[in-house]
Amino acid sequence: MSQSTGVNAFRLKKKLNFLGVKRGQKLFVYVVLFTMLSFFSVFFFAPFFKGLYMSFHKWQFLGTPEFVGLKNYIYALTEDKLFLESLKLTGIYCFEVVSLSTLLALFVASLISRAGKLMYFFRITYYLPLVIPLVISAILWKALYQTRFGIINDVLMRIGLPTQPFLNSTSQALSSIAVFSVWATVGYPIILFIAGIQGIPQMYQEAARIDGANVWQIFVKITLPLLKPTITFVLITSIIGSMQVFTQIYIMVSSQYTMALGGPAGSTLVTVLYIYVKSFLNWQMGYASALSFILFLIIAAFTLVQFRALRMKWKY
């Protein structure tokens, strides 16, 4: 009798300790795990699945959601011209920012890694724009881009070039913002590329130099291939980041007071901004969720490519 209760108690204990935690560590492990998992569930996975659920409903924030099946998705991908246009604009912006900032960062990083004593100084100064909150630097560049009172047009005038409308023109606004974004973020890939270049054993470059290769040949034939993992990382993270662009466009060409978001004439209405309009100005929460999931799937595809690319091992 007493033996069997002992066995039962043992079984019960084993059942409670289903993660097989060592004696004496149970309290710590279960308390920490439980707290963490409940936070992640409530504030991350629950919203994620709630969003997925909402995307199949028509819901105006107040009132009860009405199930509409795949209607939101079908409407977005076939009829919503503004959404399709926003995907196109996001793609253009993404291409401009990623190509420009990667090339620039590679160039600057290869110069900085040859700057000797000044290397540390240049690393700090080139990183400085990233320290400033994006909100502030966007306001600052909005001032620089001003048509009449902006300093950029003043410089253009002084060197005898025609002044530009920049943010006020439908054809230049998005690219102007892309240039700003490159300025604001290029310091990060620069630092990564410098670290990458320094990780390449010196002897490869020495050997090539002895064989008579010039600086350009060494860069293309040795540095570039060996930097491939870093380049992949930078490319993918900046693609993912710039597909989600919102803050700078909201600040530089939108005004909530006049409800003119994505101005001039919607030429900068990128996808996240459009989602913001749909959800917090039009209160179409269900539809906005569907749009979010479409963009998410596109970003997830890029993320998968990243995992694929990085799983391959590069050896020096």
Added chain:
Amino acid sequence: MNHAELRQSRQHRFRIGKKLAGWVPTVVLFLGLIAVLGPFIWMVVSSLKTSSEFARLPIVWFPETPNFDNYRKVWEQIPLLRQMANSFFLSGTVTGVVLFTSSLVGYLFAKFQFRLRSFLFLFILSSMMIPFFIILIPLYTIIVRFGWSDSYWALVIPVAFSSYGIFWMRQFINTIPDDLLDNARMDGCGEFSIYFRIVLPLAKPGLAALGVFLFMWQWGDFLWPLVVLNSNEKWTLALGLTAFSSGRWTLYHLVVTASVIGCIPMVALFLLLQKSFLEGINLSGMKG
């Protein structure tokens, strides 16, 4: 000129050429700095102009006599002190909380053996792939249900655990030798006191680097506070400056001046902690 002399002069010329070539990167980098730092310099210099100098065409580059009038006016027109205090409070709180949770969970995943460990870790990491905008709307409805709209709870509690921070701290705590922890256990130390007495002090460099980033991100955070906070007196600096600038673009001497003030804390922090910063970036990048 005999043969030897000719060779010498050729070598000499070659050496000068090489020296010049060595200087080219530095010169190009200094030229690049004009583009990088120019906007900052323009901003600081412009904040010292009078409003009439601002409105003059062609543009006045440097003020005739620098004056701090704009700073006084900004101080009177925007509750800058209040917003700055809010930002400091919020960023400080979030940084403190996330550092605590990240090191605690990081310790758990670095130093404990239990079933499903790697599965749970991957589960947490997978949340990193989900962009914020996708949970924005449902998270907002959850916050409203909790009665946290327009309150700081909404800005602190949902971000109390960070998958990024957990990942970071796990990597760092991995490097602490197991013997140290086992000795403490032998001496009868409980797991929580091992965490406070041994793990936390040893993880300080990792915490510092992560802390700088967390503070910086939180300071510049825009979208979520914009959605959550309605009342002006709770606004952070980022929100206050945006509202001020979009409402009063005609007064842009004041906008520029306010921007200078908004930059100061972050630039100061960066220059003070530059080492942690750069280390942190390298750590974060190489993890990919």
